[in-house]
Amino acid sequence: MSEYNCVKYRCPSNIALVKYWGKKSGGVQLPANPSISWTLTDLHATTTVTRAKLDDTHASSVSLEFFLAGEPKPSFEPKIRQFLERIAPMMPQVKEFHWRIESENNFPHGTGIASSAAGFGALALCFADFQRADLAGTQTWSEEEFLQTASIYARLGSGSACRSVYGQPGIWGETKAWSKATDEFAVPFTAEVHPSLNNWADAVLIVDDGEKSVSSTQGHDLLKDHPYATSRYQQAQINLERLLEIMKEGDLEGFISLVESEALQLHAMMMSSEPYYLLIRPNTVAIIEKIWLKRKETQWPMAFTLDAGANVHLLYDKSYSQSVMNFIETELLPYCKNSLYLCSNIGGSPQKN
Numbered sequence: 256m257s258e259y260n261c262v263k264y265r266c267p268s269n270i271a272l273v274k275y276w277g278k279k280s281g282g283v284q285l286p287a288n289p290s291i292s293w294t295l296t297d298l299h300a301t302t303t304v305t306r307a308k309l310d311d312t313h314a315s316s317v318s319l320e321f322f323l324a325g326e327p328k329p330s331f332e333p334k335i336r337q338f339l340e341r342i343a344p345m346m347p348q349v350k351e352f353h354w355r356i357e358s359e360n361n362f363p364h365g366t367g368i369a370s371s372a373a374g375f376g377a378l379a380l381c382f383a384d385f386q387r388a389d390l391a392g393t394q395t396w397s398e399e400e401f402l403q404t405a406s407i408y409a410r411l412g413s414g415s416a417c418r419s420v421y422g423q424p425g426i427w428g429e430t431k432a433w434s435k436a437t438d439e440f441a442v443p444f445t446a447e448v449h450p451s452l453n454n455w456a457d458a459v460l461i462v463d464d465g466e467k468s469v470s471s472t473q474g475h476d477l478l479k480d481h482p483y484a485t486s487r488y489q490q491a492q493i494n495l496e497r498l499l500e501i502m503k504e505g506d507l508e509g510f511i512s513l514v515e516s517e518a519l520q521l522h523a524m525m526m527s528s529e530p531y532y533l534l535i536r537p538n539t540v541a542i543i544e545k546i547w548l549k550r551k552e553t554q555w556p557m558a559f560t561l562d563a564g565a566n567v568h569l570l571y572d573k574s575y576s577q578s579v580m581n582f583i584e585t586e587l588l589p590y591c592k593n594s595l596y597l598c599s600n601i602g603g604s605p606q607k608n
């Protein structure tokens with residue numbers, strides 16, 4: 256085994272255009288429908304994993320410590336322990352070492368931004384990298400095999416994280432629209448994206464920075480007995496097929512209406528779960544209506560989307576940056592908590608530091 260004791264990766268967060276919402280029964284973290292996302296290059300997690308060989312006596316359980324922004328965070332350890340237990344059958348070294356995991360996000364804490372995609376993406380890349388190094392000499396992984404392994408591991412931490420390992424849009428979940436797509440890991444959308452959809456950015460308007468009343472994992476669970484689950488999964492299939500065509504053709508109107516409809520369908524599923532719940536806030540709705548009004552007046556290529564929370568992602572063509580920034584500053588900031596919004600480019604890959 257090689258002397259390979261410390262690995263560091265930076266991994267971007269991502270925002271889904273077609274949403275993963277609901278898991279297949281059977282299997283671990285398999286999506287009930289396909290999804291696709293853009294990586295948010297400038298909102299990322301950086302994770303350093305250091306390992307030390309354990310005595311054989313300890314080798315049956317997972318041994319770890321976790322630090323977030325330099326502080327020990329034992330409350331995060333059960334989720335990371337579960338992740339390590341899940342990858343151990345594919346990576347036996349997991350139980351042979353003590354793991355010290357240090358992670359930090361470059362966006363402020365308490366902004367309500369889901370950091371699990373970036374965090375588990377970075378963590379999975381570190382573990383896949385250790386494994387690649389340990390196997391060197393007996394096996395050589397192509398870059399594609401390495402990223403697929405990282406994506407499988409990321410999925411086992413948090414489903415949406417598996418799409419964060421690619422700079423190109425990440426497709427996750429079986430669909431006849433993309434033959435390489437699978438439930439096990441995400442794959443990059445390698446078709447040529449039309450120039451009108453290839454230069455976009457995201458401004459995340461922070462409406463609520465508190466803890467969510469229902470976590471994503473709980474939300475997914477409520478789809479099991481959901482009266483509309485089957486039709487939602489069918490609709491997501493149709494939407495993903497349409498979106499891939501839209502991205503190739505550059506149909507801006509189609510893009511905007513599909514992406515916004517996906518966001519509202521996600522929240523409609525929450526509102527019609529049993530028990531029902533609401534994550535959007537009055538300011539979420541106010542911002543959406545401002546965006547609709549402004550687009551009607553100006554025809555700017557911009558669309559909102561939502562993740563499982565109250566914050567609004569304003570996606571826009573970067574050629575309109577100046578106008579959109581001015582719009583945000585003058586019309587949307589009053590609806591943002593502490594006047595906060597975070598900007599990111601789209602489409603960056605993870606990096607090994």
Ligand code: DP6
Nearest residue numbers: 271274275413414415471472562563
């Ligand atoms: C609403 O990936 O956070 O952001 O797999 O249980 O960890 P777990 O859930 P998570 O779900 C997020 C779903 C979403 C939509 C999406 O990113 O596709």
